[in-house]
Amino acid sequence: MSTPEQLLDNLATFDHHDPLNEKEQAVLEQARKVFMDKLGVPCSACRYCCDTCPAGLDIPMLIRGYNEQNTSGELWRLGSALTAAGNAADCIGCGLCAKKCPQKINIPEVMRSIRDLH
Ligand code: SF4
C-alpha cells in the first residue's frame, strides 16, 4: 500500500471477516498451485509498482506478456500493447518496484528474464 486510498480499500476488504473453512482452503491452495505452475509470475495487476519505475515501464503489462508466452508458447502475443509497455532492457535494477509489490515478486529478476528472451 502506498496511498491512504489503498489503505482504506484494503481495510474495507476485511471489514466483515468471514474465514474460509478447511474445504475452501484446500480448493484455494489447489488453485494457487495451478496458478503458480501455469503462469509463473503471480502478478495481480494492482499497479502499485508502476509509479515508482524510473524507466517508465508498465511492469504488469510486461509480466502479462511474459506469462502469456509461458502459457501459450507464443512470443509476445499482446503485440502493440507490449510495445507501449516499454522495454524490459531499460530496467536499471533499482528495486523500487519490488518494495511496493504486495505479491513480493522479484520484479528486477523478472525484467532480466524478459530481457533475455530477446
Ligand atoms: S527495478 Fe527496474 S522495473 Fe523496477 S522500478 Fe527499477 S527500473 Fe523499474
Ligand code: SF4
Ligand atoms: S505491484 Fe506486484 S502484483 Fe502489483 S502490478 Fe506490480 S508486479 Fe504486479
